[in-house]
Amino acid sequence: MTISPSRFLQQVLQATAPVSHPHDWHLASGVLARWHADNAVELLPALANQEGSHILLSCGIHGNETAPIEVVDSILADIASGHLPLQHRLLVLFGNPAAIRQGERYLDYDLNRLFAGAHRQHADAREAKRAAQLEQLAELFFSRAPAASTRLHYDLHTAIRGSVYEKFAIYPFLQHRAHDTTQLAWLRHCGIEAVLLHSKPANTFSYYTSYYHQAHAFTLELGKARPFGQNDLSRFTGIDQALRQLLSDTTPQLAAYQPGDYPLFRAKYDLIKHSEAFRLHLDANVENFTTLPNGFVIAEDGTQRYVAEGGKERILFPNPGVKPGLRAGIVVEPATL
Ligand SMILES: [Zn+2]
Structure with a gap:
């Protein structure tokens, strides 16, 4: 299955003429799109929703993990056309554009080991600048969310290898917070088959937003990595549907999380x-x-x-x-x- 990239992904893939940032762009649907950088677009609902959630979706943190990029891009295209009515503030981060263009996991250093300050120890790697930039973009986004509002971050990945559980989530170490069972129920709704509860701080993007911005943040591993255009997107229907429902406020009433719904593991x-x-x-x-x-x-x-x-x-x-x-x-x- 091949999809033609939307104007959003084209912007990221082509790295064409320099556009000054931030750059605002009104979509036909009434949504305001704001490019904060070459890899970062924020979408604001046509009607401001004071009660709304603040949702960060990141993809392409590993440049060869293309299926989540295609899923997110098709969601963006449908928001742009008005087919998907956006009800919450959304920031999409295409993590590592240079690696995405080359179809590589990373260029100099694994980007998802450089968050929570680790980029300072590897300042010569091209990914170090990206990690710092992504942290700044996430901070700016969540700093504009009212204190009591719901902050969500789903960092979408595919794994290099096969898995006994094809789709699984990593729940970053929470320090003093409790695991959120509403989120665990929503992960089940996405088709997640197992969750790893991390037991110590990490230099991942989801740990960064979880710890520093109190987001409900997860690394989601959604299947096996394949090149652009070679993904069987039907295998990603669960996350695609769940994200669309989340963004348009149409998630059905979900049964409460029950222990044993799916296996939990601890590192x-x-x-x-x-x-x-x-x-x-x-x-x-x-x-x-x-x-x-x-x-x-x-x-x-x-x-x-x-x-x-x-x-x-x-x-x-x-x-x-x-x-x-x-x-x-x-x-x-x-x-x-
Ligand atoms: Zn990955």
């Missing part, structure tokens, strides 16, 4: 690649959430051994190709709220 520890001697003893194509048998040696790094315990642990995001010092995988275990 137990990270597999850190300390040196080039790091060896991961899993097949290169191993799926996310593959169960690790008790006693299985997951990885070795010189004298350090990572051994599975108990038989209920699972592997997430195994990637032995990362640079030394970085996370080469997460070992997770079943969790309850």
Whole structure:
């Protein structure tokens, strides 16, 4: 299935003549579109809604994860045409335009490891400037939301590999806040099959907006990454429909979240690649959430051994190709709220 990019995505992909920012653009639907930067467009409903939510959608944080970009772009096109009546303030961030244009995950450094200040430690990477810019854009957006209003951030991704649970969410570490069961019910409505409750701060975009701007923020992994135009968008219907309902205020009454609706996991520890001697003893194509048998040696790094315990642990995001010092995988275990 091929879609023709809307004027929004064209703007991001072509990086054409420099447009001064902010640049306002009235859509046929009465919605005001405001380009804040080459990768950032804010949409304001035709009728201001004091009770409305403030919704940040980000996609293309990893440049080769195209399906979410196509989903978001088709939503933007339908808002522009008036087909989808926007009821809430919306900011769309196309995370890493240079990497999107090249079809690469990143150019110099993984953008989704550079938030919450980490960009300062990698100032020479092109992604460091992007991380700082995305933080500023998110801060500006949420700073204009009244204190009591609902702030939402869904950071849309696809994974490099297959997964036992094709669609899953990562709930950033909340420090002192409780997990929000309304959000967990909404994730089920999106077709999310499992949720990882992160157990410590991270340098991801969703942790940044969750911690610094008190947003209900999630990283959503929605399937496998494929090049532009090769995505089977029918596999993304759940998130597409749920986002459209959210933006147009037409979400049906959802059943309350019940423990056991879908599996919850907690990050137990990270597999850190300390040196080039790091060896991961899993097949290169191993799926996310593959169960690790008790006693299985997951990885070795010189004298350090990572051994599975108990038989209920699972592997997430195994990637032995990362640079030394970085996370080469997460070992997770079943969790309850
Ligand atoms: Zn990603």
